[in-house]
Each structure stands twice: as structure tokens, then as C-alpha cells.
Amino acid sequence: MKKVVDGAFLLIAFFLLLFGMNAGAGEASELKLCEESLALPENVRLREYPAWQDSVGLPRYCRVRGKIDGRVGFEMRLPEKWNGRFMMAGCGGFCGQLLPDKKGHSNAINEALKLGYAAISQDGGHSGESWDAGFSVGDPDALELYAHKVLPVVATAGTAIATAFYQQSPRYKYFSGCSNGGRLGMMAAQRYPDLFDGIAAGGSIFDLSGNAGLWGNWLAKLVKNEGEYVLPKEKVPFLQREVMQKCDGSDGQIDGVISNPGACRIDFRSMQCDLKGKPNNQCLASTEARMLNTLYSGVKNRDGETVYPVLRYGAEHYGDIWLFGSETRPSWGLLAANSYRKLLMHSVNAPDPDSAITTDAMQVLIARSPVPALTDAVDTDLSGLNKNHAKLLMYQGLADPLIIPDPIIEYYKKAAKSAGSFSALKRDARLFMVPGMGHCWEKNANAPDVFDPLVTLQKWVEENKAPEYLVAKQMDDSGEVVRTRPVCAYPKVARLIEAKFPNQWQSYRCENL
Numbered sequence: 352m353k354k355v356v357d358g359a360f361l362l363i364a365f366f367l368l369l370f371g372m373n374a375g376a377g378e379a380s381e382l383k384l385c386e387e388s389l390a391l392p393e394n395v396r397l398r399e400y401p402a403w404q405d406s407v408g409l410p411r412y413c414r415v416r417g418k419i420d421g422r423v424g425f426e427m428r429l430p431e432k433w434n435g436r437f438m439m440a441g442c443g444g445f446c447g448q449l450l451p452d453k454k455g456h457s458n459a460i461n462e463a464l465k466l467g468y469a470a471i472s473q474d475g476g477h478s479g480e481s482w483d484a485g486f487s488v489g490d491p492d493a494l495e496l497y498a499h500k501v502l503p504v505v506a507t508a509g510t511a512i513a514t515a516f517y518q519q520s521p522r523y524k525y526f527s528g529c530s531n532g533g534r535l536g537m538m539a540a541q542r543y544p545d546l547f548d549g550i551a552a553g554g555s556i557f558d559l560s561g562n563a564g565l566w567g568n569w570l571a572k573l574v575k576n577e578g579e580y581v582l583p584k585e586k587v588p589f590l591q592r593e594v595m596q597k598c599d600g601s602d603g604q605i606d607g608v609i610s611n612p613g614a615c616r617i618d619f620r621s622m623q624c625d626l627k628g629k630p631n632n633q634c635l636a637s638t639e640a641r642m643l644n645t646l647y648s649g650v651k652n653r654d655g656e657t658v659y660p661v662l663r664y665g666a667e668h669y670g671d672i673w674l675f676g677s678e679t680r681p682s683w684g685l686l687a688a689n690s691y692r693k694l695l696m697h698s699v700n701a702p703d704p705d706s707a708i709t710t711d712a713m714q715v716l717i718a719r720s721p722v723p724a725l726t727d728a729v730d731t732d733l734s735g736l737n738k739n740h741a742k743l744l745m746y747q748g749l750a751d752p753l754i755i756p757d758p759i760i761e762y763y764k765k766a767a768k769s770a771g772s773f774s775a776l777k778r779d780a781r782l783f784m785v786p787g788m789g790h791c792w793e794k795n796a797n798a799p800d801v802f803d804p805l806v807t808l809q810k811w812v813e814e815n816k817a818p819e820y821l822v823a824k825q826m827d828d829s830g831e832v833v834r835t836r837p838v839c840a841y842p843k844v845a846r847l848i849e850a851k852f853p854n855q856w857q858s859y860r861c862e863n864l
Contacts (some may be wrong), residue, residue, distance in 0.1 A: 441532020
């Protein structure tokens with residue numbers, strides 16, 4: 352540890368104080384410094400002097416901004432009234448952005464700050480668009496930092512900053528992330544199980560090569576033809592209504608939520624336009640129906656064998672963001688899939704064709720590339736959690752069209768086998784599959800999907816209250832709760848036992864499917 356606030360910082364602070372003391376009416380009266388000299392780790396450099404912040408809706412906190420190892424941009428928020436806990440947030444996509452004011456529970460810190468956590472946000476070690484993997488081209492250190500090393504780098508620095516500021520170490524350390532943040536959470540559980548006491552990993556693209564590679568390439572190959580999207584995003588509402596009508600009751604309950612999508616079967620040719628003159632946005636062209644049937648059938652090789660699962664019915668509500676874009680606004684999923692393919696191609700010194708390749712070629716590319724060994728968090732041995740008395744809470748939207756749900760279920764089954772049984776695994780790691788939930792709360796669901804994973808995780812870690820279910824809420828546009836549901840720990844699902852009150856979570860019981 353050493354003090355990195357040098358003469359330049361003190362000079363800047365002096366002038367800021369001088370300006371503040373001479374500010375006119377209606378302007379900031381002074382820069383309220385957190386400390387005149389905050390002792391920081393040697394590898395941390397500040398971009399401004401730490402100062403107290405009074406923000407609407409947030410507790411008073413000290414803001415510390417800077418870089419770690421000259422690469423990782425961070426912002427740490429240290430509440431005046433600290434609860435003795437530290438939390439590190441993940442970052443989404445290929446990262447590249449510092450988003451300390453991101454709303455909600457997905458790779459965000461303000462909800463933790465409201466609870467009294469000292470929380471740190473980070474950018475994955477580089478700057479760029481979240482769909483762009485180009486940051487790592489020619490920079491293997493950047494790739495390894497993004498892949499997993501950002502975890503100990505940021506957690507160690509953040510813990511040291513909190514310890515220096517409060518003059519005591521955090522009693523508990525947590526990680527919370529979704530999407531790529533979920534992948535980082537899985538990395539923490541597998542590679543660094545001694546780093547955190549509790550890990551919340553949601554919508555995890557833990558199998559990056561499978562999800563971004565096989566599924567992403569399959570998506571890129573199908574959704575566009577000769578440069579144009581096969582299905583206009585304007586047809587997504589129609590598609591959503593039709594699928595819901597056909598599948599809603601497949602789980603035994605008509606409620607606008609497809610809780611058992613595997614029980615439904617759809618041939619999209621049944622939605623084709625006929626000669627009765629339906630408006631074009633209320634039916635499918637034959638090319639659109641064929642594309643959807645192929646898209647939903649699973650990733651297939653040249654022999655017609657399914658090599659990777661694909662969409663579940665119910666994901667249509669989110670298709671306009673992640674899958675079906677427009678020329679002026681391409682879908683995020685397509686941009687990220689193309690960028691990941693380019694990364695793989697570069698890693699094996701092969702020219703990229705600037706378009707999707709065959710599934711067989713993608714399988715060969717993944718096998719040849721050194722990237723998956725760095726980025727994929729697929730190790731099913733989670734015994735390190737038990738050895739370090741740590742807990743892993745995983746959650747996944749059943750209607751997620753970007754990070755498809757089947758792989759995490761298969762991973763959990765394999766992890767249970769490695770642990771000896773589901774019961775043994777559930778002592779340290781639990782999975783919650785959320786009906787109707789899309790990708791990391793990026794779009795409001797028409798289903799109960801709102802919950803705070805960190806609160807549940809904290810009770811599990813500190814009070815040994817292992818969660819049998821999460822209570823998820825659905826809110827209207829005004830923020831009022833309209834219904835609640837339990838989301839049961841896998842492999843159990845929620846069953847309605849009190850039909851008079853289907854909108855109350857107490858009317859359900861967790862049972863085996």
C-alpha cells in the first residue's frame with residue numbers, strides 16, 4: 352500500500368476547493384473531499400480526487416474513480432453508512448464501458464449501495480462497444496483480463512480501497528453479474544472460489560464458444576438473406592401473440608406465461624399468409640415461416656444432427672432487441688456473433704469471410720482456437736465452493752433469446768453428477784429457471800421476473816438460509832406490483848395449489864416437474 356495522491360492531485364483539489372468556496376448562489380458551495388490522503392494499492396491510479404456525493408435516491412457516498420494496472424477502468428462507491436460488506440459487479444457483452452449508474456440488478460452497483468455495500472463497477476479492462484470483441488486482437492493480455500483475470504484484479508483492489516477507507520476489512524465479499532457478468536460469476540466459482548463469500552451469476556454466457564459461436568453463427572446464417580433481415584422486427588408482436596396463444600396452456604395454466612416451453616410444439620407454417628387478405632404484419636411469408644422453423648429446431652451440422660440447443664418458445668417478446676433488427680439498427684445478438692467469429696478467426700490466423708460459416712466449419716474453428724480455453728467457464732467441479740464456504744446462486748430466464756436456457760440446465764446436471772447428487776450440489780450452488788424472463792432485465796417481461804439476487808444470496812451466506820425459491824414480482828408501468836410468483840430451485844417448478852389466488856406467490860408449491 353502507498354499513497355498515490357501526489358502534489359498534482361493536491362493542487363487540483365486546492366483549486367477545486369477555492370472555486371467551490373467562491374461559487375455563487377445556486378452553484379456547488381464546495382467540493383467535499385472524502386479524505387485528504389486515501390491510502391491506495393500501488394497499482395491504482397485515480398482520475399480525480401475522491402469526493403462525497405449526494406445523489407437523489409442514493410445514500411451519501413464517497414466516489415473513487417480511476418484505473419487498476421493502467422487498464423481496468425473502475426468506479427467505487429463507498430457509503431457513509433457502511434454495512435461492512437463489499438460487492439463487485441460484472442460487465443455485459445464484451446464489456447468496454449463503465450456504467451456505475453446502470454439501473455437494476457444486472458451488472459449494477461446502486462442497488463447494493465442502497466443496502467450499505469461498498470460497491471465497485473468496472474469495464475473489463477478496455478474501452479469499446481459491448482458487442483465488439485475487437486479489443487483483444489493483437490492483445491492477448493486484454494483477452495485474458497476480460498476472460499477471468501479481471502476478477503482477482505478488481506476484487507483485490509476494491510477490497511483494499513474499502514479497507515483503507517473504513518480502516519477495517521469487509522466482513523463479507525460478494526460478486527453479482529448477468530450475461531457476461533454471469534460468465535464471470537461462474538469463472539469465480541470455478542477458478543477463484545476463495546475470492547468471494549457469495550456469487551450471483553445470472554443469464555450466464557458461461558459456454559461462450561457454444562452460445563456465441565455455434566448458436567450465434569446459426570442465428571447469423573438464418574436471420575439475414577442477401578443483406579436483409581428475413582423477418583422484419585415489426586412482425587415480432589404478431590409472432591409473440593401467436594406463440595403465446597399456442598403454448599400458454601402447455602404448463603396447465605392460462606396466465607400469459609409459458610412455464611414449460613418444452614411441452615409445446617409449433618410449425619410456423621400454420622401462421623403463413625393465405626389468400627384471405629390478412630394484413631402483411633399479421634401473418635408470415637413462406638420464407639419467414641421456413642426460417643423460424645429452422646431457427647427454433649436447434650443448431651444442426653451437415654448430417655442434420657443437433658449439436659447445440661436453441662430457442663425456447665416464449666422468447667419472442669424479446670426478439671426485436673436481440674434477434675431481429677433493421678438495417679439502421681442491427682440486432683445486438685447478430686453484431687456480437689459476427690464479432691466473436693472474427694475473434695476466433697484471428698486467433699488461428701485465418702481470414703474472416705465477413706459472413707456466417709457452416710456449423711461444421713464453426714465446430715472446427717472452435718476446436719482449433721485457443722480462445723475457448725480462456726473464456727469458457729464450463730468446469731463442472733464446484734467443490735472449491737464447499738472448501739471455501741462460498742455459495743453460488745445462478746438464475747436464468749426461460750424466455751431468454753440471447754443466452755438460451757438449455758445449456759445452463761445441462762451444466763447443472765453435470766455439476767450435480769460431479770458433486771455426487773443434486774442434494775450435495777445444492778448445499779453450495781443452486782439454479783433458478785425464471786419463466787417468462789428474458790435477458791438480464793433489459794426489457795420488461797409480461798411475467799413475474801423482478802427479484803434481488805444479492806439479498807437472497809446474503810441470507811444464504813450469512814444466515815445459512817438456503818433458498819428453496821425466489822419470490823419474483825411483476826410491476827405495471829407505475830411500479831405497482833400486479834402479481835408475484837415463486838421461482839423454485841431446480842429441478843423443482845412452481846405448481847398452483849390455490850386457484851382462487853393465482854397472482855399471489857403463496858398459492859404455489861415447489862414440486863418436481
